[in-house]
Amino acid sequence: MLSQTPHYLLHPAADELKKKISEGYAVVRSRLNDDIKARNSTWTPLQIAAFEGTAEEFVRLLTPESIECRTSQQLSLLHVICAGQGESQVDKLTALLDACGDDATKKKNLLSHLSNNGFSALHVAVYRGDLALVKSLLECGADPGLGGRHQLPPLHLAAMIGSSSIAQALVTDGASLEANDFVLFTALHCATYFANEQVVRCLLNCGADGNVCGGVKDRPLHLAASRGLSAIASLLLEAGADPQLADDEGNLPLHFAAKTGHMAVLNILLKNSKNLSETVATRNVYGDTPLHLACYGGRLDATKALIEAAAGSHLMVSENVFSETPLHAACTGGKSIELIAYLMKQPGVDPNYQGQDGHTALHSACYHGHLQIVQYLLENGADQSLAARTNERPAAVQRTPQSTFAAAIMALNRPETLSGISSRDSVVSVEDQQTPVIWAYEKGHDRIVALLKQYANKRPDADVCSEYRFLAWAEFKGAQSYHSILEIPRTHHSLHRWVDYGQ
Numbered sequence: 001m002l003s004q005t006p007h008y009l010l011h012p013a014a015d016e017l018k019k020k021i022s023e024g025y026a027v028v029r030s031r032l033n034d035d036i037k038a039r040n041s042t043w044t045p046l047q048i049a050a051f052e053g054t055a056e057e058f059v060r061l062l063t064p065e066s067i068e069c070r071t072s073q074q075l076s077l078l079h080v081i082c083a084g085q086g087e088s089q090v091d092k093l094t095a096l097l098d099a100c101g102d103d104a105t106k107k108k109n110l111l112s113h114l115s116n117n118g119f120s121a122l123h124v125a126v127y128r129g130d131l132a133l134v135k136s137l138l139e140c141g142a143d144p145g146l147g148g149r150h151q152l153p154p155l156h157l158a159a160m161i162g163s164s165s166i167a168q169a170l171v172t173d174g175a176s177l178e179a180n181d182f183v184l185f186t187a188l189h190c191a192t193y194f195a196n197e198q199v200v201r202c203l204l205n206c207g208a209d210g211n212v213c214g215g216v217k218d219r220p221l222h223l224a225a226s227r228g229l230s231a232i233a234s235l236l237l238e239a240g241a242d243p244q245l246a247d248d249e250g251n252l253p254l255h256f257a258a259k260t261g262h263m264a265v266l267n268i269l270l271k272n273s274k275n276l277s278e279t280v281a282t283r284n285v286y287g288d289t290p291l292h293l294a295c296y297g298g299r300l301d302a303t304k305a306l307i308e309a310a311a312g313s314h315l316m317v318s319e320n321v322f323s324e325t326p327l328h329a330a331c332t333g334g335k336s337i338e339l340i341a342y343l344m345k346q347p348g349v350d351p352n353y354q355g356q357d358g359h360t361a362l363h364s365a366c367y368h369g370h371l372q373i374v375q376y377l378l379e380n381g382a383d384q385s386l387a388a389r390t391n392e393r394p395a396a397v398q399r400t401p402q403s404t405f406a407a408a409i410m411a412l413n414r415p416e417t418l419s420g421i422s423s424r425d426s427v428v429s430v431e432d433q434q435t436p437v438i439w440a441y442e443k444g445h446d447r448i449v450a451l452l453k454q455y456a457n458k459r460p461d462a463d464v465c466s467e468y469r470f471l472a473w474a475e476f477k478g479a480q481s482y483h484s485i486l487e488i489p490r491t492h493h494s495l496h497r498w499v500d501y502g503q
Contacts, residue, residue, distance in 0.1 A: 298335025
């Protein structure tokens, strides 16, 4: 296994949280949809009347014994009324609770009872967007903060469906603006995540904190930046949201705007940054600046804006923990040759710059299989003889160009055709000879290996061609292993180590 390889690792915690949010709220929707579904074939006449009958029909069928009846899904009559589609649902709700008389416990049980899916009648009314039912439930004593088994306050549901009027009613009745859901989002996070601008405005007007933390110290502004919500971002900033606050991984909102390439939000954030050069140079825990993330994502416009904002900085040679500069990042992401061409025109950018571990932009492109980018780099001065270092070598070791002889041996171990790929399960130890062709070989990028061999044969400054001819002759003669090739007297000036092909 090669010792030091580039990685395309962007915000694993943030991505995992995003997945959890998406999946979690999909489950919520699915279960609420199940709770509001009509089941006339299994319901009693009273339950059917509660769902879609007239108020008179419902009152006629209601008896003291049936007040607390349940469906097979553990839906109370109050649930069924709130899920219903009749024109007199509020009248039915009032009649049902009035039938409880002075029995406060019975009324409380109806208001707090949860279905098999874990929701109260208030959850159902909010999900259906029925403001009149929501107000009636609140007036009758429903708890506006009851999260149910899913730890989902009704205010979050209002934020999810985008009802600012229901959100206002809940807050007025005491719903907490700081309450968290199952992913530790507040209602403001939720309204931002679901891009419901009017709910965001309502919550901010009610006093919600624009800098409130989520589960990984993500603020609503991080979410707005990630999703390209420029109007919501502006609302948050006007309400005092701080664009300099970082999440648990050290990401500013600008990191997310750069990664996703949403230019409207990115420009808003740049405009509202107090110390622009410092903000643009901010690193997350992976050492990535916003420019790195823009380059990984192939975001040309974002890259241009960030470079312009950071005029005079050293961003172009800033390395992350994977020893990748923005040019490395663009070649790792492999999404835009135009972006790479733009970067290579910037002052101080060298296609042969070696990161702390010695790998170049060409290594990155080879490892990740970006054939066209490999060719572009080769045509624009990339040197495929430069070698990355092993883990054992000191970080400050002097980097010098290496021979491609060991890489040529590796490349010739299999044919150039895509259909004739030889085994890649062998253990490779080539220490100082981790040239781009070896990184391409390790990942099985045969066309890149062939392209590198083609360009190596054009080199006038080394006897690479004779090396290839010699190795091809040895293979033709039926050498049983490349150990036998290496047992010849080593007269070549740069072959100083064994190449071990363990099986």
